[in-house]
Amino acid sequence: MTVQFPFVTSAPGKVIIFGEHSAVYNRPAIAAALSLRTYLLVTKNDSDSEYISLEFPDINFRCRWKKTDLPFHTVSVNDAQHPQPPEELDPEMVNDLGPLLSAIDSPLHYGAAYAFLYLLVSLCSRSVPGGLTFAMRSTLPIGAGLGSSASMSVCLAAAFGYIGGHVKEATVCRDSKIAHDSEECTFIDQWAFMGEKCIHGNPSGIDNAVATHGGAVMFQRMGNSLPSVRTAMRNLPPMKLLLTNTKTPRRTATLVAGVSKLVTDYPKSTAHILDAMEAIAREAYNMMLRPFLDEEAKRKLLKMIRINHGLLVSLGVSHPNLERIKLYCDELSIGETKLTGAGGGGCAITLLRDNVKPEVFEKLNKEFAAHGFESFRATLGGKGAGILISNDETILERLTVENFINFRSRDEIEESVGCSEVEDWRYW
Numbered sequence: 001m002t003v004q005f006p007f008v009t010s011a012p013g014k015v016i017i018f019g020e021h022s023a024v025y026n027r028p029a030i031a032a033a034l035s036l037r038t039y040l041l042v043t044k045n046d047s048d049s050e051y052i053s054l055e056f057p058d059i060n061f062r063c064r065w066k067k068t069d070l071p072f073h074t075v076s077v078n079d080a081q082h083p084q085p086p087e088e089l090d091p092e093m094v095n096d097l098g099p100l101l102s103a104i105d106s107p108l109h110y111g112a113a114y115a116f117l118y119l120l121v122s123l124c125s126r127s128v129p130g131g132l133t134f135a136m137r138s139t140l141p142i143g144a145g146l147g148s149s150a151s152m153s154v155c156l157a158a159a160f161g162y163i164g165g166h167v168k169e170a171t172v173c174r175d176s177k178i179a180h181d182s183e184e185c186t187f188i189d190q191w192a193f194m195g196e197k198c199i200h201g202n203p204s205g206i207d208n209a210v211a212t213h214g215g216a217v218m219f220q221r222m223g224n225s226l227p228s229v230r231t232a233m234r235n236l237p238p239m240k241l242l243l244t245n246t247k248t249p250r251r252t253a254t255l256v257a258g259v260s261k262l263v264t265d266y267p268k269s270t271a272h273i274l275d276a277m278e279a280i281a282r283e284a285y286n287m288m289l290r291p292f293l294d295e296e297a298k299r300k301l302l303k304m305i306r307i308n309h310g311l312l313v314s315l316g317v318s319h320p321n322l323e324r325i326k327l328y329c330d331e332l333s334i335g336e337t338k339l340t341g342a343g344g345g346g347c348a349i350t351l352l353r354d355n356v357k358p359e360v361f362e363k364l365n366k367e368f369a370a371h372g373f374e375s376f377r378a379t380l381g382g383k384g385a386g387i388l389i390s391n392d393e394t395i396l397e398r399l400t401v402e403n404f405i406n407f408r409s410r411d412e413i414e415e416s417v418g419c420s421e422v423e424d425w426r427y428w
């Protein structure tokens, strides 16, 4: 298979509706892909063939490594087989990547570079062409609970899987069905999970599953040596969701570690909290299987959002700014609010009641603006991992590292690579 450069891989962010954190403890959770996405441009420059470079302007980070310094010797290559991800990060590889990462002092940069190198060395053998640059841009807020790390890991796993010859070029065009399942998806999902492990230690796998397959899912991790169960929810009933970003930075790694300590220190009481979260996710799943929600179902779903948030507060993963959002939404009676993703800042979702008057939203927006919060309406259930390989001159002209670095807005990114006029996107 010849690899054509440049190409772009892409994957969506996600919204967890029920079950964040409890998902890590093998409890079911419900999440859906988001219309905001990450894009990874891969270009080849023959005059720079000793190096592999990354350009991650969203986190103000660029780095490059000599190809001959990469620890390809840690991977046993069997050309007849595609590499299988280990259960845990490979200790030898982790050890050998250490010196390549030692000069990086920001945890944000470190996590991104670690996932990048781990997946690069695992999926591309030493025959990977030198002179490659990987430029990443996301229309998602980074580190805000909407799965930016998983969409990044999926873009990387897809790109390296394609370069390494383990993932065939996707063939399904953009009008096809939304939730996807294929051998390629499974491969990308499993390796993106390794990327998530590099970034936050103990992921459940829900974020990379949604970013790979798209659509909406009920997801349950079954324990270390068993495969997780992912049930596609094909007809998610229409729900009016408002997403609000506190803009308060936080890291999923820290929050997941905090809950882990609580679960270790208070095993009995936290078990009840996690059980309650499981019950909520299961009840919500049964209701969300219906193609539409009657008044009674809507009322119940609103209550479940409230209960789930309360349980997350008791695990210590809320933040005063998330509580402020909840307070304003409660005061104006516009709906029920819960944190989404790892919490500790980042985003809240509000399930809106019907018939909220426009002037009430105006009032809410004023309150939010005064605190620097940003609200947006979300479209749920989008496409999963995709690739853009094009021979169209007008598209190729736009696919430059310089453009990727200089995009200033979501519109500019989407116009260049993601907008509907680009017919060459394919999904695995």
Ligand SMILES: Nc1ncnc2c1ncn2[C@@H]1O[C@H](COP(=O)(O)OP(=O)(O)OP(=O)(O)O)[C@@H](O)[C@H]1O
Pocket: 038, 056, 057, 058, 059, 107, 108, 109, 110, 111, 112, 136, 137, 138, 141, 142, 143, 144, 145, 146, 147, 148, 149, 150, 152, 199, 200, 207, 250, 251, 252, 253, 340, 341, 342, 343
């Ligand atoms: N576009 C990007 N460019 C570079 N690095 C990124 C990008 N998106 C995500 N990352 C990496 O992922 C990290 C954020 O991941 P983290 O898991 O903490 O938050 P999140 O995935 O946005 O939220 P959640 O896990 O709660 O859904 C960043 O610090 C960075 O290392």
Ligand SMILES: C[C@@](O)(CCO)CC(=O)[O-]
Pocket: 016, 019, 020, 021, 022, 023, 024, 145, 147, 202, 203, 204, 205, 206, 207, 252, 256, 341, 342
């Ligand atoms: C907090 C968490 O449950 C969701 C992060 O989006 C962690 C995980 O499931 O990997």
Ligand SMILES: [Mg+2]
Pocket: 147, 148, 149, 150, 200, 207, 252
């Ligand atoms: Mg994450």
